[in-house]
Amino acid sequence: MTVTDTQVRIMMRERRKGRTQEQASAKANVSSRKTVRKYEKQGKFPSELKKMRDYRTRADPFAEDWSEAEGMLEMAPEL
Numbered sequence: 001m002t003v004t005d006t007q008v009r010i011m012m013r014e015r016r017k018g019r020t021q022e023q024a025s026a027k028a029n030v031s032s033r034k035t036v037r038k039y040e041k042q043g044k045f046p047s048e049l050k051k052m053r054d055y056r057t058r059a060d061p062f063a064e065d066w067s068e069a070e071g072m073l074e075m076a077p078e079l
Contacts (some may be wrong), residue, residue, distance in 0.1 A: 003035055005045040011036050 003006040014024035021033035021040075030036070032053065042049070073079055 003030055003039075003046055005047050008039050011039065057069050058070065 010028035011024045021036040027031045
């Protein structure tokens with residue numbers, strides 16, 4: 001299960017209140033206190049840790065026809 005930013009906010013709020021890692025993870029509906037420790041240590045939200053992909057997941061369907069389409073767009077920008 002992926003942890004959301006909202007769950008991490010809840011965990012951190014509970015930890016500031018003096019709750020244990022186990023109590024904070026239970027309050028945020030997270031299965032492991034290890035997760036609390038991980039985000040405490042990193043000090044970032046899951047959305048900040050997500051890496052952008054630099055590779056294609058499939059072939060570009062317009063690769064062969066793109067130069068023709070680009071020419072058509074230059075001649076008729078309303079397209």
